[in-house]
Amino acid sequence: MKTAPALPQPVTVADTAAAIRTEGLRKVYPRGQDGLVALDGLDLTVHQGEFFGLLGTNGAGKSTTIGMLTTLVTPTAGSAWVAGHEVSADPVGVKSRIGVVSQGNTLDRALTVLDNLAFRGRYFGMTAPAARHRALELLEQFALADKASAKAHQLSGGQARRVMIGRALMHLPKVLFLDEPTAGVDPQAREDLWQIIGSLHEGGQTVVLTTHYLDEAEALCQRLAVIDHGHLLACDTPEAIKETSGAQTVITVRYDAAADPVKDAVRRIPGGPHDVVVDGPTVRVRTTRPDGVLGHLLREGGAAGLTVRDAATTPPSLQSAFLTLTGRDYKP
Numbered sequence: 001m002k003t004a005p006a007l008p009q010p011v012t013v014a015d016t017a018a019a020i021r022t023e024g025l026r027k028v029y030p031r032g033q034d035g036l037v038a039l040d041g042l043d044l045t046v047h048q049g050e051f052f053g054l055l056g057t058n059g060a061g062k063s064t065t066i067g068m069l070t071t072l073v074t075p076t077a078g079s080a081w082v083a084g085h086e087v088s089a090d091p092v093g094v095k096s097r098i099g100v101v102s103q104g105n106t107l108d109r110a111l112t113v114l115d116n117l118a119f120r121g122r123y124f125g126m127t128a129p130a131a132r133h134r135a136l137e138l139l140e141q142f143a144l145a146d147k148a149s150a151k152a153h154q155l156s157g158g159q160a161r162r163v164m165i166g167r168a169l170m171h172l173p174k175v176l177f178l179d180e181p182t183a184g185v186d187p188q189a190r191e192d193l194w195q196i197i198g199s200l201h202e203g204g205q206t207v208v209l210t211t212h213y214l215d216e217a218e219a220l221c222q223r224l225a226v227i228d229h230g231h232l233l234a235c236d237t238p239e240a241i242k243e244t245s246g247a248q249t250v251i252t253v254r255y256d257a258a259a260d261p262v263k264d265a266v267r268r269i270p271g272g273p274h275d276v277v278v279d280g281p282t283v284r285v286r287t288t289r290p291d292g293v294l295g296h297l298l299r300e301g302g303a304a305g306l307t308v309r310d311a312a313t314t315p316p317s318l319q320s321a322f323l324t325l326t327g328r329d330y331k332p
C-alpha cells in the first residue's frame, strides 16, 4: 500500500516567547535632505496564536512595517524579533518561519496553481511528493481543488488571494503576514477570505493582517495597532480602543415638531456638559457619558407636548475613535 509522504510538523516554541516583538523599529526612506520617516520608532508585541491587525490609512506605514518584519525592508534603526529570530541578525531564520502574502499579486503567472504551491514547498526543502501532497491538501481546504491545473493568470482576484495564502502556508509558518488581503476583491470573495483567515486563526495560526477597512479590523482582529504617519496611536483590543480613545456616543431624537420648547431643558441633561445641537425637530447629543441622556430627552419632550418620531443611539465606533485619535475623519 502506498503511504502518504511525511509532512513537515510545526515547530514548538516555549509558550512564553512572543510571536513578534519590536523595539524602536524605524524606517526612513531616502528623500530630500531629511528623508521620509515611514515608521517612527515602533514598540510592539504580538503573542503566539494572536490575530493582530495593523490599521491605518494609505501611506500610514503598514507595508513598511510588514516589510521590515519579513526581512524585505532594511530597518533604519531599532530591532524586531519574529518567532524568536532578529530580522537583521538572522534573516534566513526569520524567512523559514514566516508566510507572507504581499499587497500585490505575486503568483507566477506562467505556472499552474498547483505548481505555484508545490514549488514553494520545494524551495523550503520538501520532497516533490510531500510538496504535492501538501499543496493539494491546501487547495482542498481553500475550495480551490478544481483550479489545481489552471494557470495562475486565469484566476479571479479573490481566487488569486486564496492561492497566495495557500502558498504562504506551504511550510507551516509560525507567523502568517497578510498585507491587505481583501483589497480590490468583491464582497462575496471578501467574505470567503474572512472565513478562510478566521478558520486558520481558530486552528492556532498567528496572523498579522494589515488593512484600511475598519469593519475588517473589527471583525477579525483580537488586537489592533492604529498607525498614522508612521506613529503608533493606539494598540489594544478594538473594544478598548473605542472606549479609551474618548470617542463619543451620539444620541439623536427627532420630535414631531420643532424642538424649540425643549431647547433649554436639553442643555441641562444630567452628567453634562454634553455637546448638544438642536436642529429643527432633531436634537443630537454627542457625549462620552451617554447614561440617562435618551431618557431625559424623552421626558422633556413629553413634558413639552412633543411626540418622539425617531430615537437612535450610536455607540463609539472605530471610525469615531480614529477621528478622536487623529483629529480627522478616517478616509482609507
Ligand SMILES: Nc1ncnc2c1ncn2[C@@H]1O[C@H](COP(=O)(O)OP(=O)(O)OP(=O)(O)O)[C@@H](O)[C@H]1O
Binding pocket: 029, 030, 036, 037, 038, 056, 057, 058, 059, 060, 061, 062, 063, 064, 065, 103, 212
Ligand atoms: N520604497 C520606498 N521608497 C520611498 N518611500 C516609500 C517606499 N515605500 C513606501 N514609501 C513611503 O513610506 C510611507 C509609508 O508607506 P507604506 O507603503 O508603508 O504605507 P501603507 O500604510 O502600507 O499604505 P497603503 O495602505 O497605501 O498600502 C509612504 O509615505 C510611502 O510613500
Ligand SMILES: [Mg+2]
Binding pocket: 062, 063, 064, 103, 179
Ligand atoms: Mg501598504
